[in-house]
Amino acid sequence: MTGDGVGLRVGLSAAILAVTDEQPRVVTVGRSEWGRSDKAALPFGILDAFAHRTLELGLRSWVQELAELVLGYTEQLYTFGDRDRVDRPLLTAAPSEDEERVISVAYLALTREAESEGGDGVDWRDIYRFLPWEDGRGEQPSRSRQLALDAIGRWCRKPRARAERERREERAQFAFGLDREVWDSEKVLERYELLFEAGLVAESDPDGSSWPDGGFSSRPMAADHRRILATALGRLRAKIKYRPVIFELMPEQFTLFELQRTVEALAGLRLHKQNFRRLIDRGGLVELTGGVNAQTGGRPAKLYAFRRDVLRERRAPGVGLPGQR
Amino acid sequence: MTGDGVGLRVGLSAAILAVTDEQPRVVTVGRSEWGRSDKAALPFGILDAFAHRTLELGLRSWVQELAELVLGYTEQLYTFGDRDRVDRPLLTAAPSEDEERVISVAYLALTREAESEGGDGVDWRDIYRFLPWEDGRGEQPSRSRQLALDAIGRWCRKPRARAERERREERAQFAFGLDREVWDSEKVLERYELLFEAGLVAESDPDGSSWPDGGFSSRPMAADHRRILATALGRLRAKIKYRPVIFELMPEQFTLFELQRTVEALAGLRLHKQNFRRLIDRGGLVELTGGVNAQTGGRPAKLYAFRRDVLRERRAPGVGLPGQR
DNA sequence: AGAGTAATGCTTAAACTGAGCATAAAGCAA
DNA sequence: TTGCTTTATGCTCAGTTTAAGCATTACTCT
Numbered sequence: 001m002t003g004d005g006v007g008l009r010v011g012l013s014a015a016i017l018a019v020t021d022e023q024p025r026v027v028t029v030g031r032s033e034w035g036r037s038d039k040a041a042l043p044f045g046i047l048d049a050f051a052h053r054t055l056e057l058g059l060r061s062w063v064q065e066l067a068e069l070v071l072g073y074t075e076q077l078y079t080f081g082d083r084d085r086v087d088r089p090l091l092t093a094a095p096s097e098d099e100e101r102v103i104s105v106a107y108l109a110l111t112r113e114a115e116s117e118g119g120d121g122v123d124w125r126d127i128y129r130f131l132p133w134e135d136g137r138g139e140q141p142s143r144s145r146q147l148a149l150d151a152i153g154r155w156c157r158k159p160r161a162r163a164e165r166e167r168r169e170e171r172a173q174f175a176f177g178l179d180r181e182v183w184d185s186e187k188v189l190e191r192y193e194l195l196f197e198a199g200l201v202a203e204s205d206p207d208g209s210s211w212p213d214g215g216f217s218s219r220p221m222a223a224d225h226r227r228i229l230a231t232a233l234g235r236l237r238a239k240i241k242y243r244p245v246i247f248e249l250m251p252e253q254f255t256l257f258e259l260q261r262t263v264e265a266l267a268g269l270r271l272h273k274q275n276f277r278r279l280i281d282r283g284g285l286v287e288l289t290g291g292v293n294a295q296t297g298g299r300p301a302k303l304y305a306f307r308r309d310v311l312r313e314r315r316a317p318g319v320g321l322p323g324q325r
Numbered sequence: 326m327t328g329d330g331v332g333l334r335v336g337l338s339a340a341i342l343a344v345t346d347e348q349p350r351v352v353t354v355g356r357s358e359w360g361r362s363d364k365a366a367l368p369f370g371i372l373d374a375f376a377h378r379t380l381e382l383g384l385r386s387w388v389q390e391l392a393e394l395v396l397g398y399t400e401q402l403y404t405f406g407d408r409d410r411v412d413r414p415l416l417t418a419a420p421s422e423d424e425e426r427v428i429s430v431a432y433l434a435l436t437r438e439a440e441s442e443g444g445d446g447v448d449w450r451d452i453y454r455f456l457p458w459e460d461g462r463g464e465q466p467s468r469s470r471q472l473a474l475d476a477i478g479r480w481c482r483k484p485r486a487r488a489e490r491e492r493r494e495e496r497a498q499f500a501f502g503l504d505r506e507v508w509d510s511e512k513v514l515e516r517y518e519l520l521f522e523a524g525l526v527a528e529s530d531p532d533g534s535s536w537p538d539g540g541f542s543s544r545p546m547a548a549d550h551r552r553i554l555a556t557a558l559g560r561l562r563a564k565i566k567y568r569p570v571i572f573e574l575m576p577e578q579f580t581l582f583e584l585q586r587t588v589e590a591l592a593g594l595r596l597h598k599q600n601f602r603r604l605i606d607r608g609g610l611v612e613l614t615g616g617v618n619a620q621t622g623g624r625p626a627k628l629y630a631f632r633r634d635v636l637r638e639r640r641a642p643g644v645g646l647p648g649q650r
Numbered sequence: 651a652g653a654g655t656a657a658t659g660c661t662t663a664a665a666c667t668g669a670g671c672a673t674a675a676a677g678c679a680a
Numbered sequence: 681t682t683g684c685t686t687t688a689t690g691c692t693c694a695g696t697t698t699a700a701g702c703a704t705t706a707c708t709c710t
Contacts, residue, residue, distance in 0.1 A: 008335055008372065010406075010428050047333065047428075055406040055428075079404040079430050081335075081380040103335050103372075103380075103428075105404050173637045184640050257688075275668065277689075282666095298687025299675040312498045315509050322668075582657075600699065602658075607697095623656025624706040647699075652710090659704070666697070673690070680683085 010047040011104040015232035018113040041222035071109040072248035108232040110248040155198035188234035242316035247306040255301035335372040336429040340557035343438040366547035396434040397573035433557040435573040480523035513559030567641035572631040580626035
């Protein structure tokens, strides 16, 4: 434990999210200079020991430089340091002889795609390309979710030892809610980890050729970036329930239905319209601006704006998805 | 941002918590070899790059070695990397010429004090010695909480610029809930940060002499360890609401009232007895063992044990403090 | 036996949730 | 203009959950 720290590097990665056209999106830097394959990667960089006073300040200025993005809400997600879950080529063009180890501190940041300049190598991608089973807005259940459920079911029954089967069953139950229909939208990371362990999604992909993914066409990401993305989505889904971060993703003015669509995009499920609107205005989260949006196709919708005072009034102002108990 | 990482070290720290005699406690290694002053420090060590496959495994084995403790639930808390909030002497006996920077990955771990062997330099301390304003179980409001509130109130009114006053007011409102009586037990870190910024509690203490603490006798800790402790307490308070981690702190069998006392100790507040018990057994969290505890002074209390099956049945099994909305 | 002390059981009003019906205000076509 | 379609918005209702407190039970101690 008390080695001298040689061969250790600290990196920062960022999952920078936005919601555009009812799709949650993430900034990637998929240029092939970054790795062997053309897999998408999150913005990633090695931390300079002295450039910045705090990690978060370092992140902000580095992202600003990279992508000319203005980050809104930012939060640290997790620090990953597993030895066996990184692609070498991403980090050092020549994998060093002495197997340098990288600790990466991952951040979640919110912004608006429309407002971004879109720097050089910056691409926005739909996050459900990487985690398709997380989008449950379409048919019930969606094709790729059903595939995931089936595959996990098989994985649970595979082992010989009964104890092992039960262990798997319990974890699957927890993450996917197998027999009962309780799908907890927040357990994104738990589901991803399970799919990963079950060999259903690939993370590292040294060959750049075979992407085992059990039938649903999910895209891998470089290194352990898909895990970071899963962490980010799970965290954000939890966060919107008790903190008004959703407004970081909205334009200045919006209709309640647009707000609902944005929440649904993140949560990956559909909400009851009337109840959603009741929750929002009984929560004091928004105020009328006076304007209307007549482009609805029906009765024009009133425009609202985030009501900042709610921060002083309520302890945990958020949007509250159904079935929270 | 793309420096070469020289001068960067990664450390692990652990806030190892237990509840003993209705007091939340934490493992410290207060021996003076660790620093100049006799301030308590959390277990802390520099990470050896290759010893362990994952950070958490590294933590477990290192703690095991240090303190002969068996850790139960463990979770990563946060990675701290602020430049100006560490004591030098704690990290390297001789502060290096080139100002080595330390990134420390902090963990929360739960255990039972009674079961610990108590290794060499290991001391258990009441956590409310370090964060006295967080304990609201006594009179309402407690002396040190009132002192904190007063001091924060003064701090809010201090600045000349009105904008600054309002900024402070908003943060204070958020963390302490000033005029209304909403004290959110989870916002431990937010309160600590505010007190720190207001100069009411000291973190680093180079001289080892002056501990400004605005009247309430709170103890500092080495380096930024008190911040880590605050993070740990806040996280744990949140966690018990939706995850049955409280049982990691309980003996095998217990009465509902003992369970309540343990929850109260962590949450820092008193609960309604009948409602607490209703919540617990309607939540399916426990089952009768058949035994009774006759040492109550009144009617003997039935003994209960944690009911593991709840993990399969409920999505977010926890104890739920009042006023959660 | 009677008083004291805690555990345990139960009631009630208020608040909240999930679901759906009903109405309002637009555009569009006959 | 009227009537139809579409979406926004208003409102009701039954089932749950919560906060608070009263009532009863089962022990010990005197």
